């Protein structure tokens with residue numbers, strides 16, 4: 579799996595970084611970046627993070 583962020587939707591709320599700081603990094607300017615791709619065994623945690631994004635900006639490319 580590969581994590582994606584839709585930069586046109588991300589509002590920089592930072593929930594994702596708070597939940598998975600090794601995967602998401604909020605930027606001073608512009609949308610949050612994906613800085614790491616977690617292994618498959620963290621999928622449940624990732625699904626929680628996806629549900630916790632107020633902008634529904636996070637996706638998974640299978």
Ligand code: SF4
Pocket residue numbers: 583587588589590591592593594595602604610630631632633634635636
């Ligand atoms: S939780 Fe969603 S809106 Fe907030 S920084 Fe992460 S991707 Fe962007």
